Amino acid sequence: MKIISNNLKDTENIGKIISRNLQSGTVLCLDGDLGAGKTAITQFIAREFGVKDYITSPTFNIIKEYMGRLPFYHMDVYRIESEDDMYDLGYDEYIYSEGVCVIEWSENIKGILPADRVNINIDRIDDNRRMLNISGRGDVFENITEELKQYENTCN
Secondary structure, three states: OEEEEOOHHHHHHHHHHHHHOOOOOOEEEEEEOOOOOHHHHHHHHHHHHOOOOOOOOOOOOOEEEEEOOOEEEEEEOOOOOOHHHHHHOOHHHHHOOOOEEEEEOHHHHHHHOOOOEEEEEEEEOOOOOEEEEEEEEOHHHHHHHHHHHHHHHHHO
8 A cells, every 4th residue: 555645744644543553562664765754653653652752763772662552662773784683682572572563674674574564665755745655464454554545535
């Protein structure tokens, strides 16, 4: 599925839809160039999810933990050199937990990602607009895309 965000308000609404559909064990993978909006959409998702803290990119920490409706784990694997490095950080404990994992730059660890996940690749169209290419597998993916189709029909 492809959906265009014309501005930050659209991105916020898309983030809210995604957040409403997150369940225990959800893995959400975000990819796109620097400045595409991965952290911005994560902030909107987290806020709707009940996270009170301000979300920043965990580029140097790799993993940040927050509390919302469920534990909320935000990972930035941009600097990860190998998938083995993720295991050294306790990757399994996060991915297979009761929480929700949002992973920026997930393409760097695609070989160890679970099959059931939501993938969002963000392409920058211009200063304001973004193209979100959403793919995945599982109930959460199906629910998100169904609700986004309804949102897209009301926006366009």
